[in-house]
Amino acid sequence: MRTWGGDQVDEAVAGCLAALRPVVDRDWAAVKAGRLEWSCHTTAFHIAEDLFAYAGQLAGRAQEDYVPVELILDGDPDNSGLLQVIETMGVLLATTVRATPPGVRAFHPYPFRSADREGFAAMGIAEVLLHTHDIAEGLGLAYEPPAELCEGVLTRLFPHVKPGPAPWPTLLWATGRGDLPDRAPVTEWRWRNNLVIDAERLTLTGVRPAAARDLSLGGDGGFAWAEDGPYEGTRDAAGMLVQAYEAGVHRPEFGVFALVRHEDGRAIGGMGFHSAPDEEGRVEIGYDLVPSARGQGYATEALRALSRWALQRDDVRVVFATVERENKASRSVVTRAGFTQVSDDGTHLAYVLRRGSA
Structure with a gap:
């Protein structure tokens, strides 16, 4: 996966600069930015602030809160100066993202109190695209970023949002x-960054729709396997995730997780839910491991x-x-994880784990 x-x-950032540089001679402070209460000038500075803040969070590996630092302009720069600040902060975030290993996460509140390098990049990009739109709307400019972005x-x-007729x-x-x-x-x-759940030797990393689509098509989903x-089984589950996303019924926290081994950063399997909980609070879980990782307790650990x-x-x-x-190994996994057998139809066995017994 790319x-x-x-x-x-x-x-x-390059698209933002290209859209706004032709109108640096306008009075941005006197014009409201689209539907926002801010002026175009304030909104432009906010873009730079966000890029700076996301770079700081990721570079500093902040875990509990925002890094206590803010971006302050030197003097009262004109609009060209503001764009230079945006450009500089964009380089700062891009460089930080490139230098950050895939598994690193830092604090961000929405919705699970952390984000990885893709999440911080996506949040920075979203701030640039959306606020450039706000400024362009206020100044009467045409602006549409690339569909792929x-x-x-x-x-x-926005993995919970059903895709529309076009991305923008x-x-x-x-x-x-x-x-x-309609x-x-x-x-x-709010943003919805992916969920990660830590286990003793593994991290269960939520698979995003983009990664799921790549996995379902034979790619690696951005993981080192x-x-x-x-x-x-992981590829099949990823395909089901994509179908749920495209139907607008995907709930990311009840999706698919890649099982990433701490010792070498390798993904060794997938585990996840068939769907969100039903009206009775029941949710079904499934899993698989690559053959080389079986028999070492990883599936039991992740399932717990x-x-x-x-x-x-x-x-x-x-x-x-x-x-x-006939799958004795999988039966052992659910039993060791504390599940109790409740039925047997001759071909399949059903197991449950109830609240209070986990």
Whole structure:
């Protein structure tokens, strides 16, 4: 899968500069930026602030809160000076993203209190695209960023949003800046960075729709896999995730997780939910491992961690798993993870883990 991050930050910032440089002689302070209450001048500085802040969070590996630092302009720069600040802060974020290893995460509140390098890149790109749009709208300029950039932001920060007829109008709608046919206006929204769950020897890393699509098509999904991975079951699960995303019913926290081994950063399998919990609070879980990682307790460890996370939620009461009768290894996994067998149809065995027993 193509690396997504620093190059896309550069592209977004270059598009911002190209759109706004022809009008640096206008009075940006006197014009409101689109639907915002801010002026175009304030909004331009806000773009630079966001790029700076995201670079700082990621570079500093902040874990509990925002790094206590702010960007302050020297004097009162004109509009050309503001664009120079945006350009500089864009380089800062792009360089930081490129220098950050894939597994590193830093604090961001929405929605799971952390983001990785792709998440920070996507948030920075979104700020550039959306606020350039706001300024352009205020100044009466035409502006439309590349569809690929918009789609990258949607699949990384808005995985719960059903794709629309085109990425840019969908991104504008998702952030309360536009309308889409047959969809109610958006009045409140937040980023949705992917979820990670730590286990003893593994990290369960939420698979984004963009990565799932790549996996389903035979790619690596952006993960460094063990030599014999990914396994067929992970690719099938990724395809189901893509279908749910395209149908607008994907709930990212109940999607697919890549099992990434701490010792070498290799993905060794996939685990996830078949869908969101039903009305009775029941959710079904499935998993697989690459052959070289089997028999070492990884699946049991991951299943315990993911089940524990699920049963701590108010909307989950029971975790359910179905195992082929002949699959003795998988039966051992669910049993060691604390599941209890509840049925046997001759071909498959059903197991459950209830709240209070995890």
